[in-house]
Every structure is written in structure tokens, then in C-alpha cells.
Amino acid sequence: MDANNIWLNVVAVRQASPLVHNITNYVVMNTTANALLSAGASPIMAHAPEEMEELVAISGALVLNIGTLSRPWIESMLLAGRCAAARKVPVVLDPVGAGASALRTETCLTLLRTVRPAVVRGNASEILALCGAEGATKGVDSIKAPSDALEAAMQLSESFGCVVVVSGEEDVVLGGGRTVRLRGGSALMPRVTGMGCTATALVAAHVAAAGDAFTGALCGMAVMAVAGGMAAEQAAGPGSFQVHFLDALYAMQLQNIHDHVVVEA
């Protein structure tokens, strides 16, 4: 996929403005909603069991993010996930902190088995944890490079029939026999909370607009890399980075994609 293809997908999100339903963590709700709005999508954050079916029914994609998990939210995720599966609304799973606790790892495995997400996006530690590797995480931050998790990602993709994104200094998108690498972004991104969660939400918006999990995963990650690279050019630190990142999502043009991401099949 080249810059022109990615650009067409950026335009598609802006034009279709897909509704993305997020059951996500408290830490990133605001920044996730703002990233989706800046990219042209329409976010809704909701978790009440009573409204899951109605909201999933009008959504173009569903994000399940376990960052600040608790039993009632797990129930809502399972309920929303089942509604999404029944209606063929694509689900994108973010296994935040998988490996840091049994609750997190097991909840992800339950969601993988019952909801069958279209895409799973995590850092290397999280992807390794979902494949049974132990001691690979430090809280919610990765202590492994994406290349360490390639085998685990392939295994995960094959076991559950999903596209897997391993994000890090280099991002890897794989599934259905294809593997693509992306380079871009900025060293400031691990110093901003919720950048991974933002990536997951942008992947969901792109999956909804493209109607294809692999294309959506790749374009969502490409947009992260481009906006990150654009923001880094103007940022003095993690605070100003966040401001410029949202402005970049909003203002992104074809030339920025040429300048700020390298995609290797």
C-alpha cells in the first residue's frame, strides 16, 4: 500500500464519518474521542448494558479496550461484542496491560474466543502475553520490541482469524498471510498516555470506512505514524506534542503521508 492509497482512506474516513462505539478505559476516553473527531470520525463512549444493542446497531465499528477493567465493564464488553458479531460490526480489541494481571489476560482470551475481533492491536508485551508468554510486561508499558513478538502475533492471528498489529518503534501489521511494516511516528509517543489506545480507535475508524480489516489496520497505524511525525516537528515535549498531534490528524494532506511514514510489504 502506497501513500496515495493511504490518502484515499484518510479521505474516506472524513467523508463517511463512521460512528465508532468505544467501551474503553477512563484514562483515554477524552483523548480518544478527540482523536476520532480530529480524524473526521464520530465517537460514542457508552457501557450501559441496556443500550449496547441499540448503539452497536448504529455503529460502524466497536472498540473494546480493557485499560481500566472491572467486572461490570467486562459484562458490557461481552454483550456489545456479541451484538457486534451478530450484526457483522467489526470489533477492534486493545489488550491494555495483558500480562500484568490474570484478570487482564483472561478477559482478553475470553473476548478473543467469544467476540472474534477483526483486529487486535497491542504492544509487544501484550501480544506475547496473549500467547502465554510470562514476565514480558511492566504494567501497561512494553519491555519488548515488536520484532520479539512476531511469532506470537502470527500464532494469535491464525488461532483467532484476526489481523494483529504489534505497535512500537516499528509497527507490524499481519494477517491472512500478509505482513507489513511501518516506520514513522516519534520518540515522544511513549511519553504520552493513551497513544496506543488512540491507534486502536483510529484503526477502528479506518476498518469501518474501508470495510476491510487489514486495510483498516494498516491505514489506522499509518495515520498514527504520520500525525506523530508531523507533531514531533513542532513539539517541545509531551504536552505540546498532544496538541500538535490532534491538529495534524485534522490537517493531514497527501504530502504529509509521503513525508512521514515508510510502509514495507
Added chain:
Amino acid sequence: MDANNIWLNVVAVRQASPLVHNITNYVVMNTTANALLSAGASPIMAHAPEEMEELVAISGALVLNIGTLSRPWIESMLLAGRCAAARKVPVVLDPVGAGASALRTETCLTLLRTVRPAVVRGNASEILALCGAEGATKGVDSIKAPSDALEAAMQLSESFGCVVVVSGEEDVVLGGGRTVRLRGGSALMPRVTGMGCTATALVAAHVAAAGDAFTGALCGMAVMAVAGGMAAEQAAGPGSFQVHFLDALYAMQLQNIHDHVVVEA
């Protein structure tokens, strides 16, 4: 109401620094608190049933915002709303996403009947949904213009004896036989999450300081329009807009009101 009158109300909020109690959604808690602080008010976010009576008793206004609704929070809203009604603390209701699910629409109607809010502020889709119109919403974003919801707003105002604000490209404030239109703000505002929720909170601060629902609703919306216009002059996108918006609330002077809002009775 002219710019000088609005300015006196801006000064009144800064001097009285009313305590505004918010039972609001997870997405906007931080940005709402910051907007209230920048405008000179004093926010508290709290939802535990055990402390509702004590906190309402010391508050100048109560915001009920259903953005990330669930059963326990509905109970807290009803409890706090009843305490407020008993103590004549004005309540401002934000029906976020009314129409997108039965839970949201019905919760709003229950709150309208039992709490009798002083002001309801919503977008056109939400106000239409509260009057029984179907299919008028897309998640939490409006697909209608305020002018489409004028009749519904009047009906709502008469049924429940409240001031109604329909916000959008043009804002309408109506109640007690009066209708006022405001123009200002910026096209970037729908690209920032929680701008409507911020408007609701600023309305609450102004109702508390002015001691009058219509004046408070109008001044709160005027302040949104002015700060939005000021921010747009400096913003490169939705990220920098948010930064300049808070700075504008803090720095706003009489001349800015002259420059950035048009009020038509």
C-alpha cells in the same frame, strides 16, 4: 441583552466563584472542570449517593449530564436532583445522546419530570428526541440544525417550565415567552469532544451567579461563543483550539464580547 450585560455576568462569575456540582460523563470531566476553573467558577465532580445531600447543600448549581450513563449513576442523578429541588439549587440537564438509545431518552424524561431542571441544553437532535421525534440523531452528534428543533424546544419549555437551549451553528435560548438567538463560536467546535457539555457547565455557573435561569443560559452560551471565536483566531486545528479556548475563558474582556457574539432578541 447587550455586550455590557454579558460582561457584568462574566465578572459576577469570577467574583462569586460559584461551586458547581457536576454528575457528568467520564469523557468530559477533566475538560469541564478546567472550563469552569478558567471562567472563575469552582467545580466539584461527585456521584456517591452517600454524599449527594451534603454536596448539593453547598453548591450554587447542579449539572446532570447523561453522556456515559449507567443504572448507579441514574440513581445518583435522581437523588442529587431531588435534593437540589428541595433546596432550590438550580439544575441544568444535558441530554447527551438522547434519541440514540431508549435508556438515554427515558432517563432524560424521568429527570425532567422528577427534578424539574431550570435549564435543558442540547443539540437539535437531542431536543427533538425529548419530544418524541425518532431517527433524528447519530450517536451523540446532531444531524439537525437548531431551527429544525424550535417547535420541539418550545413544547419542552412549556411542558416542564424550563429554559431550553438548542445549540448548533446558531444557538437558540427560549423560555417564558422569550426567544433569543446567538451567533459566534467556530466551525472547529464540533471537532472537539465535550464542547456541548462545557456549554452546559458554563450555563450552570452563570445561572448560579445570576440567580436567573434565562439570564444564566444566555450568558453561558454567549461566553461559549466568545471564547470559541477568540480561540479560532489562534488555532491551527482541534488540538490548539482547546488550549486557546481555556485561555480565552480566563482572559476574556468586554471588547472580546463585542467582537465575537451577536445576540438577537
Added chain:
Amino acid sequence: MDANNIWLNVVAVRQASPLVHNITNYVVMNTTANALLSAGASPIMAHAPEEMEELVAISGALVLNIGTLSRPWIESMLLAGRCAAARKVPVVLDPVGAGASALRTETCLTLLRTVRPAVVRGNASEILALCGAEGATKGVDSIKAPSDALEAAMQLSESFGCVVVVSGEEDVVLGGGRTVRLRGGSALMPRVTGMGCTATALVAAHVAAAGDAFTGALCGMAVMAVAGGMAAEQAAGPGSFQVHFLDALYAMQLQNIHDHVVVEA
């Protein structure tokens, strides 16, 4: 403690990157996580009882912040606090709004008695409320100066064997017979939500890195003062202040400490 000592502690946090587990309020989760990341620490926000033991076991410090309290969260705080006490993980308590409701005051006293925090950081009103003073608070904002709460802070420190920080225009850190005053920061800080909560989290990161409660409390507060002073030089209001504050935490050098904080034993 002089600027060079504070600087060594700033470097220690960046190098050790301690994992700080936060059970904190919804309003500040995002900004707290970002402040910890900007300062070089690694935050995790989690509250599910099922994972408290595992997460406390890998953490360098635990923050308990009662800002948006409810019964289930109190249970998680007690559980996590007991795990921390058993494993000698230092706990930092933020009594947000103590005095504004019986629930808040009593929860703090229960946490003080059962968890034995290493540090308590509050504003003057909150510290007074923990010692039984009534009518000293306005919601979550202080109406007293730190000097009014000195006696209460000493009493608290002696009763529970903890370091106490009273923050305000001047900060006071006391415990074990020592009292230190800090001056710095900016008048904009009370106009930004969660600055006190951020201070508490930075104290926790420094306690984890220094392995000593008094040193950690003092350095955490010094870093707040320095970053606040640096941010104020560039800020036009509370919005831009927040951006520059995070950039300052990230970029802080020894000279900034010399320039922006005065420490008096």
C-alpha cells in the same frame, strides 16, 4: 536539601522509571498519567479488586486519591492499601475534598488507620478536616492558607507516623521532627484542575525512586514548583499552562531548579 540534591532525584526518577499504581479519580486520570510519563515514571491506573494484589506487587508506589469516591472504589483502595502495607510498597494518600462530606473525611481516616500511608498530601482545608476542623473547605478548593494548617499537619503526622504535605501558595513538608517550606509555582495552578492530584502522583514517583518518604515528598513538591514556574513563563492562561507544564516536566534541567524553587528548612 539544595537544587543539586533535587536534581539527582529528578534524574533518579527518569532512570529508574518507577511503576506508580494509581487508584484515583476520573477527573485527573489522564493528566496524572501524562505528568508521570513526562517526568519519566510509568503509570498504571487500575481498580478491579481481582488484580490489586498482582499490580501492587510490581509497583514502586501506590497512590490513593478519593476525588470521585464511591463504595466499590473504597473497597479497592482498602484492598490495595493492605497489599501495599504487607509488601512495604509506600502509599501516598490524597484526601481530595475531605471536609466537604462525611464520606470523604471518614474514608480518609479509615485509610490512615488501616493503610498507614507514607505520605499524605492535601491543601490546608483538607488537612484541617482530617484533624476534625469543620467548615474549612469549599468543595475541593481550599479556603485556608497552609500556615493555618501547620498545627493540624503536625498532629496528623504524629498520629499516623506519616510525612504530611500541605500545599498552597507556599508548600510545607513535615514529618519526623523536620519542617521544610517551598516557594515557587504559579498563580495559574489553582485555575487548572488536578494540580494537587498531579503533585501527589509526582510525590509517589519520587518516594519510589528515593526509597524515603520525606525526600520523595520534598522532591515531588519541588518538581511541581519548578515545572509550574517554567510553564508560567510561557503561558497565556490555564490552557497553555497545562501544555507547557508537561513539557517542563520532560525538559527540566538543573538550572531550572535553581531558578524556580526556594527551599527553606
